[in-house]
Amino acid sequence: MILKSEVEKEKRIMRPICMAHVPLLALIDEKCFASDLCWSADLFRSVLETGGWGEFLMLAEMPIGFYLCRSVAGETEILTLGILPEFQGKGLGKYLMESLFKGAKSYKAEEIFLEVEESNFAARRLYQNSGFKILGRRADYYGKGRDAFVMGFRPVWPE
Incomplete structure (x- = not known):
């Protein structure tokens, strides 16, 4: 380990x-x-x-x-x-x-987005801690009964 x-x-x-x-x-x-x-x-x-x-x-x-x-x-x-x-x-x-x-x-x-499997809690936590919000859901995106969350983030870039 x-x-x-x-x-x-x-x-x-x-x-x-x-x-x-x-x-x-x-x-x-x-x-x-x-x-x-x-x-x-x-x-x-x-x-x-x-x-x-x-x-x-x-x-x-x-x-x-x-x-x-x-x-x-x-x-x-x-x-x-x-x-x-x-x-x-x-x-x-x-x-x-x-x-x-x-x-x-x-x-x-101006926007960053992704799909992540609803059951992938570690990845969702990483994205949420990076500023991403859940924007929607794609049913069966990863196969029958395996939905995806669409997540997005609108960065404000420092000058």
Whole structure:
């Protein structure tokens, strides 16, 4: 088990995601999510080819998490975000979100939104603690009986 104090001692670095990282993205995604929610390498590739952007969270030069977004016309959508299970619950999600917000600011995002499974309480807490509010619900978004909350955040960027 990795302790939070050990994680805090390690150097955390964010690295931009590029096309060469697609196999690694798919591998980390597979470890972060249930098999029915995993993205394929082709889906990651398609998002990156059409303007998707994101970063890896590196700890001691090892990729332990990532986010992937798309920004269009003043809106940024968080498409997927994950941290390897053994590193969850150690405050790294907040670090990932802070970096994501910097990226969204560079795209001049007026609103950031996402879908999150209603039963994913840890992710919902991360998003709510980051300023997101529940805007609506998508019935059966993740499959029969598995609804998603649509969450949004309107940042006020400092000048």
